[in-house]
Amino acid sequence: MFQRDKLRIEGYAVVSDDDCIANADGNMPDSLKNDAEWKFFQAGLDAADVSVLGRRSHDATPNHATRKRLILTRSVRDVVRDGLIVLWNPQTCGILSALDAFDMPVSHLAVAGGRDIFDFFLTGEVRFTAFHLSRVRGVTLRGGTGVFSGVNRGQAAEAILEDAGYQPGPLRVLDEGVDVVSWTPAT
Numbered sequence: 141m142f143q144r145d146k147l148r149i150e151g152y153a154v155v156s157d158d159d160c161i162a163n164a165d166g167n168m169p170d171s172l173k174n175d176a177e178w179k180f181f182q183a184g185l186d187a188a189d190v191s192v193l194g195r196r197s198h199d200a201t202p203n204h205a206t207r208k209r210l211i212l213t214r215s216v217r218d219v220v221r222d223g224l225i226v227l228w229n230p231q232t233c234g235i236l237s238a239l240d241a242f243d244m245p246v247s248h249l250a251v252a253g254g255r256d257i258f259d260f261f262l263t264g265e266v267r268f269t270a271f272h273l274s275r276v277r278g279v280t281l282r283g284g285t286g287v288f289s290g291v292n293r294g295q296a297a298e299a300i301l302e303d304a305g306y307q308p309g310p311l312r313v314l315d316e317g318v319d320v321v322s323w324t325p326a327t
């Protein structure tokens with residue numbers, strides 16, 4: 141079994157100018173989609189052993205790349221394995237037991253959201269070792285889903301990350317009007 145503090149946990153989010161990952165209908169709009177950002181995100185997922193998603197994001201995104209997925213849901217008590225998918229309820233068992241359900245050692249997770257899953261790894265017992273915050277400039281999603289729940293209470297994503305003890309790396313331009321900043325735990 142792998143030690144919890146040895147897990148590499150990288151979060152990936154793409155947000156609007158007002159720090160939203162989805163619009164007021166709860167869907168990710170085309171205005172947030174960008175080829176260069178998609179490539180960056182997919183490379184992150186490819187580099188990890190397992191992708192981690194909330195049940196709604198799992199339902200919304202077909203698993204074309206046949207990646208192993210750890211899905212957070214309150215609909216199960218025990219860990220349930222179904223092919224590439226493991227359903228996990230963190231209220232009833234720890235992450236290492238959930239990862240044991242995969243038929244291989246798992247040391248690197250790519251967390252793809254949504255909001256409550258980003259919250260979970262932001263401040264919980266198992267935290268991000270890096271959070272990659274991509275932004276598409278010029279898009280606002282009034283009434284949308286914030287990248288963290290604090291956004292929907294009026295806080296900026298950067299302030300939430302700082303308050304949670306992360307520090308920003310340099311801004312990297314992915315495309316015209318699209319950039320990413322990688323946040324890591326402050327030392």
Ligand SMILES: NC(=O)c1ccc[n+]([C@@H]2O[C@H](COP(=O)([O-])OP(=O)(O)OC[C@H]3O[C@@H](n4cnc5c(N)ncnc54)[C@H](OP(=O)(O)O)[C@@H]3O)[C@@H](O)[C@H]2O)c1
Pocket residue numbers: 152153154155160161162166167168172193194195196197198200212213214215228229230231252253254255256257260285
């Ligand atoms: N722009 C981006 O970077 C980005 C990233 C991710 C998603 N999205 C978009 O955002 C939308 C969905 O995101 P969302 O935030 O509404 O939903 P989500 O986080 O994908 O899924 C929410 C569900 O996850 C489960 N869940 C959440 N927290 C949990 C916890 N602590 N313990 C156990 N289960 C938990 C619950 O499932 P049950 O109801 O089964 O209990 C909950 O209903 C989609 O349109 C997606 O495309 C965008």
